Amino acid sequence: MAKLKSTYTDTLPEQINEQTGRIHTCYQQGVAATGRLSSSDPNLQNIPIRTPEGRRIRQAFIAPPGHSLIAADYSQIELRIMAHLSGDASLLNAFAEDRDVHQATAAEVFGVPLAAVSGDQRRSAKAINFGLIYGMSAFGLARQLGISRSEAQRYVDLYFERYPGVKRYMDETRRQAREAGFVETVFGRRLYLPDIQSRNQALRQYAERSAINAPMQGTAADIIKRAMIEVDGWLQREGAPARLIMQVHDELVLEVADEAIDRVVGQLREHMARAAELAVPLRVDVGIGKNWDEAH
């Protein structure tokens, strides 16, 4: 409650611009090592959403009269990029058939039919999927799930047995990072990792985790930037009564005149989904509302 009050409730009203009556953030383009934007003064990329109390803050972000907010976010974009980069057959298949990827992972790892996956199994699989993107070890997975190290190690082994392409990709990425001193995104953005050669184990392992994560997080950043350029160009050409007002890593927020909503949503979805052509389709979830919470 103290965090919500001091960072958001007390502070945001003080940052309303007198001329526009709005809060304007600054997007930094050259800060994050992976190519993401960052947002500051104030940061609008960390507005609460995970708790009911926090959501009340998000509800304060509203559209002007006669307008609505559209929130469009990429579904599982980093895991889709992992499928693309690794070429793993099972993962490619899961996305080709538009499966619930955590459920599909649970079915593979626990050896049960899709329909028989329990809530706990799905939760574990989700932790594995996120952990993989971050280069997590069995130790970290054990702590995350509150299970023993040996149990976590079994999950990891099973995962790599079922998704051998992912295993190969992880090993290959570490090798390439060590040899070349950098990793890169699908579009060629590089992250240099001098510490990958370090004799200091902590530094070296950190660099290895970054080598795993940066191509996925960075490719996602590249894709949404391409989408932003496309979407903005299209809105300008059309003279659509809509504008792009925020970006939150895998999400674009637009403010749109109510009469144009249907047309804008369809085109927005297309432009975002076509911002990159990967080995799996890109899916975009769209929400509409009078406030930012409702739009989710």
Next chain:
DNA sequence: GGTTCAAGCGCG
């Protein structure tokens, strides 16, 4: 009055 740092926590 200011700066710097670590810890903690908000988001993807």
Next chain:
DNA sequence: AAAGCGCGCTTGAACC
């Protein structure tokens, strides 16, 4: 011995 990526903001302590 370390053990999950990327950010920014607030707090409180230490310091000038």
